[in-house]
Amino acid sequence: MNSNIYNLCQMNKQSSPIDSLDQVPVALLAVYSNEDIKLLNKEAYRLFQEEQLGGMPALDSMIQKDIVGIQPNQKTLSSITLADKTIPVILLASEIQNSETSKIVSVQPIQQELDIHEVNVWRNVSTLFCHKLGNIITSLDIFSSALSQGLPENQMHLEGVSIEQVMGDILNSTNKLKLYNHALQKITYQPSPRFQKINLNWLLGTVNDICGELCIEHKITLVTNLSDSDLEIQGDLVLLQDALIQLVNNAVDALANTTHGKIELNILHTGQGKAVINIADNGPGIPQELIDKLFLPLYSTKGHGKGVGLSTVRQVIHIHNGTITATNNKNGGALFSIKFNCSRSSQSNM
CATH class of the missing domain: 3.30.450.20 (PAS domain)
Structure with a gap:
């Protein structure tokens, strides 16, 4: 250089x-x-x-x-x-x-390189943790099954506590462990993309069509602004659609308590072979102290979440040599921006 x-x-x-x-x-x-x-x-x-x-x-x-x-x-x-x-x-x-x-x-x-390194570290840790957790789950399954089948009728209660109740608690805990183990396995999974030429206007149009009904159901206005230029990237259609749909679904969740909710999708051509896809909403936005944690595996802002969605989205974007950032709009709401290398499309289809 x-x-x-x-x-x-x-x-x-x-x-x-x-x-x-x-x-x-x-x-x-x-x-x-x-x-x-x-x-x-x-x-x-x-x-x-x-x-x-x-x-x-x-x-x-x-x-x-x-x-x-x-x-x-x-x-x-x-x-x-x-x-x-x-x-x-x-x-x-x-x-x-x-x-x-x-x-x-x-x-x-070098943020993209650091993000990729962070994902690889998490993947290695998660692989090891999955192995250890799987052994514990197997042991609990065997133990609880043997215990429930091996006790005679006259020993099904111990000091006023029902053995069946204890066994139920063990089984519930085992099922929760299985859910978290499944979440960890999703983090360690490295999808094999099938690259093809994808027109970005066409891609965003399909996401608009897929998510439109969900937005209508939640009384949210979905606005999609396409680029004046026909831009295309090399990408996996299914992976990119899933990533964008996940971001729209997250925006729908964020607008749960917002009247006149609005989600806006747009494509910007920034020049020199770069395109940006923005997903913005007019919800409460992202607390400043959480922005740097959003893409961490197993981190979730939802009480019921497993913290897999956004880390998987970032992984998909990195596979496509792109970057994703989360910020807050000046006028309120969250903004997710995805930057790709692109070229001008020779034709307007996928």
Whole structure:
């Protein structure tokens, strides 16, 4: 990456170096000898959410210190704080030989890599836990069955407690363990996707059709806004439909106590081969302290939930080399955003 950045910086110096740098798919910053920092390409503009190129990004003191202090050919881990969100990034510096700029620093977000690592850790832990839990369940089944069948009639009560009642409690506890074991097995399951070209407008249209009846039943308005561009991705239709339907179902649950509930689905083409699918509602939103926990396996905001749904959704998105984030809308309600690599569709069907 260092040599590529340097080469691009040397291209078209007399015409438009910024146009050349826009070819780089990571954010680039110029660090001047007086320690000023400026944005260099469109990816930097998107990452730092600045209004114009060449402007001074609003940096917190920690990453500004990291960017100024990094040496050429050095790589370091840092983070960007934007609004209420912290984004982990890797910084990589390249020295530029001219009178003004001392170096160029690339800023690469790594949240997706961290999320994938986290999922793999949870999968390994869950596999081990499933094995141990399965052994306990088997032992309880055998013990309770043998105990209930082996006791004579005159010993079915002990100190005023019915043995049948005790056996019922054991069986109920065993069944609960089986449910949690099943939930853990779902976490450890790695689906084998069948990739095909999928038109995103068509995909969102099918989700609208499938979820429409449920929304009508709960008196919720479902609005779907399709993209003006025909965008397509390589994906597994069933897995993606299930993931999006899960998110809509979660939104329906969140709107249980909201009058005039509304769920909005839309597709945005952000340029440079990226598309975003948003699922938004006007419910109570997500408590700030829970946002970072939503996608953890076995974590649920529902009293009856097993904490499998959103972790499975994230796993499906990662299989498709995408990312998913959860935030709150400025006007209230939750917003789930899924970003994919995409291309323009050559035809309008699936």
